[in-house]
Amino acid sequence: xxxxxxxxxxxxxxxxxxxxxxxxxxxxxxxxxxxxxxxxxxxxxxxxxxxxxxxxxxxxxxxxxxxxxxxxxxxxxxxxxxxxxxxxxxxxxxxxxxxxxxxxxxxxxxxxxxxxxxxxxxxxxxxxxxxxxxxxxxxxxxxxxxxxxxxxxxxxxxxxxxxxxxxxxxxxxxxxxxxxxxxxxxxxxxxxxxxxxxxxxxxxxxxxxxxxxxxxxxxxxxxxxxxxxxxxxxxxxxxxxxxxxxxxxxxxxxxxxxxxxx
Amino acid sequence: xxxxxxxxxxxxxxxxxxxxxxxxxxxxxxxxxxxxxxxxxxxxxxxxxxxxxxxxxxxxxxxxxxxxxxxxxxxxxxxxxxxxxxxxxxxxxxxxxxxxxxxxxxxxxxxxxxxxxxxxxxxxxxxxxxxxxxxxxxxxxxxxxxxxxxxxxxxxxxxxxxxxxxxxxxxxxxxxxxxxxxxxxxxxxxxxxxxxxxxxxxxxxxxxxxxxxxxxxxxxxxxxxxxxxxxxxxxxxxxxxxxxxxxxxxxxxxxxxxxxxxxxxxxxxxxxxxxxxxxxxxxxxxxxxxxxxxxxxxxxxxxxxxxxxxxxxxxxxxxxxxxxxxxxxxxxx
Numbered sequence: 001x002x003x004x005x006x007x008x009x010x011x012x013x014x015x016x017x018x019x020x021x022x023x024x025x026x027x028x029x030x031x032x033x034x035x036x037x038x039x040x041x042x043x044x045x046x047x048x049x050x051x052x053x054x055x056x057x058x059x060x061x062x063x064x065x066x067x068x069x070x071x072x073x074x075x076x077x078x079x080x081x082x083x084x085x086x087x088x089x090x091x092x093x094x095x096x097x098x099x100x101x102x103x104x105x106x107x108x109x110x111x112x113x114x115x116x117x118x119x120x121x122x123x124x125x126x127x128x129x130x131x132x133x134x135x136x137x138x139x140x141x142x143x144x145x146x147x148x149x150x151x152x153x154x155x156x157x158x159x160x161x162x163x164x165x166x167x168x169x170x171x172x173x174x175x176x177x178x179x180x181x182x183x184x185x186x187x188x189x190x191x192x193x194x195x196x197x198x199x200x201x202x203x204x205x206x207x208x209x210x211x212x213x214x215x216x217x218x219x220x221x222x223x224x225x226x227x228x229x230x231x232x233x234x235x236x237x238x239x240x241x242x243x244x245x246x247x248x249x250x251x252x253x254x255x256x257x258x259x260x261x262x
Numbered sequence: 263x264x265x266x267x268x269x270x271x272x273x274x275x276x277x278x279x280x281x282x283x284x285x286x287x288x289x290x291x292x293x294x295x296x297x298x299x300x301x302x303x304x305x306x307x308x309x310x311x312x313x314x315x316x317x318x319x320x321x322x323x324x325x326x327x328x329x330x331x332x333x334x335x336x337x338x339x340x341x342x343x344x345x346x347x348x349x350x351x352x353x354x355x356x357x358x359x360x361x362x363x364x365x366x367x368x369x370x371x372x373x374x375x376x377x378x379x380x381x382x383x384x385x386x387x388x389x390x391x392x393x394x395x396x397x398x399x400x401x402x403x404x405x406x407x408x409x410x411x412x413x414x415x416x417x418x419x420x421x422x423x424x425x426x427x428x429x430x431x432x433x434x435x436x437x438x439x440x441x442x443x444x445x446x447x448x449x450x451x452x453x454x455x456x457x458x459x460x461x462x463x464x465x466x467x468x469x470x471x472x473x474x475x476x477x478x479x480x481x482x483x484x485x486x487x488x489x490x491x492x493x494x495x496x497x498x499x500x501x502x503x504x505x506x507x508x509x510x511x512x513x514x515x516x517x518x519x520x521x522x523x524x525x526x527x528x529x530x531x532x533x534x535x536x537x538x539x540x541x542x543x544x545x546x547x548x549x550x551x552x553x554x555x556x557x558x559x560x561x562x563x564x565x566x567x568x569x570x571x572x573x574x575x576x577x578x579x580x581x582x583x584x585x586x587x588x589x590x591x592x593x594x595x
Contacts, residue, residue, distance in 0.1 A: 053481065074485075076483050116492075117459060162482070
């Protein structure tokens with residue numbers, strides 16, 4: 001359809017035993033943009049992510065990626081098309097070094113990971129590229145460290161490096177700054193801005209400051225439905241959004257206010 | 263410039279470990295095994311090798327694939343029946359009989375794997391156990407398996423139609439079945455080499471990633487079910503190779519080899535020796551089978567003794583014998 005829309009959902013819905021976690025969500029993610037999905041806890045943000053990446057099958061609606069209906073595909077097939085997600089809980093391979101985390105992603109791209117009869121020296125060929133990716137996220141000195149032993153913020157950075165190894169067309173980041181200290185948040189924010197060049201990013205994010213800094217477009221979800229959509233100025237002044245946040249957490253409402261004025 | 267230097271230095275450090283065979287331990291192991299029949303009862307030594315290969319095959323799935331199968335006896339014992347039938351009824355040569363049985367175990371592994379792979383953790387274990395019980399009852403009831411008696415008097419035949427495997431060589435007043443022994447030795451080392459190769463291959467790396475974090479591997483585009491199924495089939499085939507060889511060695515395929523006790527035994531061997539290490543299952547198998555052998559005078563107290571040893575082992579060193587030593591030495595065998 002529209003060349004500038006990389007991902008679109010039509011009437012997307014998911015019910016769990018009659019409970020509608022997500023209903024009638026129509027999203028349009030513009031190519032090359034950073035699109036944020038925000039909303040109070042339990043609004044269905046992560047469920048939407050799982051529906052987009054096929055980790056959950058939708059009850060209703062369709063997902064269209066680059067003009068192709070991907071509703072019926074499997075998670076790995078979606079990933080092969082360049083739609084790569086991260087997870088809310090940091091997703092690394094804990095007993096592999098940071099370098100090997102990236103190399104195993106590069107191995108998937110290069111192919112040959114079914115070969116059980118050749119030496120794993122094949123992976124040495126990916127070392128240079130992996131080191132470059134690690135350098136991009138500031139992990140050069142941690143290449144040999146087991147991923148499970150990295151500090152939280154570095155695990156998230158490693159996750160981004162691993163995702164970048166796949167040269168994704170669309171990155172879905174599930175709360176990339178969750179649980180991070182202020183320095184880490186700033187670093188990851190800068191990192192996302194940097195890697196967003198030439199890519200499209202759809203992110204779920206709680207930290208409204210991060211959203212205000214990064215997002216070109218924001219979709220606010222509440223109770224599984226789209227409540228408001230637009231740029232930060234539009235969304236933050238929408239009374240329904242204020243109410244949705246107030247209703248759940250006064251902190252987040254003041255944060256929203258503060259971020260808007262600041 | 264700086265980044266370039268760093269890449270150069272790290273290149274030397276970051277080669278994948280263990281990717282090239284260290285010939286010394288392989289040579290030593292081969293020498294020890296080649297000398298063994300002159301010091302211990304050859305049939306017992308051959309049985310040890312078969313069980314060691316069985317445990318290694320099981321460990322490929324549990325230790326490197328992260329999948330706990332509670333039905334591996336059906337591949338081990340099932341292949342024993344298949345090779346027994348092929349050798350006794352069809353009169354195939356031993357290498358063809360064993361190949362046929364191994365292929366049969368692979369097909370059985372594919373069928374059971376396709377069902378079991380859909381479940382995880384304890385459910386996976388239960389599905390494998392249930393399907394293995396079906397195989398057990400088939401072996402009990404089918405007319406060609408000999409029921410409670412099993413298949414007895416399986417002929418050794420001639421290897422490639424040339425070498426008589428039942429021939430013995432008289433050394434120091436002892437009759438040693440050296441032809442059979444070295445045939446079994448070759449099979450065991452071949453199987454072990456294949457497992458070593460698989461673990462240290464690109465496939466092995468992908469399998470490790472899947473074991474570590476399945477959802478993440480999936481999101482990177484790995485079709486995890488295919489890898490798990492491949493590991494399952496390979497493990498089943500190698501367990502079958504071990505069982506088929508054992509049937510040739512002892513000339514018998516019985517219900518013992520296909521029962522759930524045997525499935526439990528191989529779990530025990532692997533955990534005792536060290537899950538996820540290459541050498542651990544060998545040590546575990548040798549320990550368990552030797553204990554059974556040495557303590558056979560105790561009758562049913564063998565089970566109690568081995569059970570106690572197992573409990574002590576799990577409490578004292580969770581990583582198993584080899585796993586614990588490797589951990590202390592910070593090295594992977």
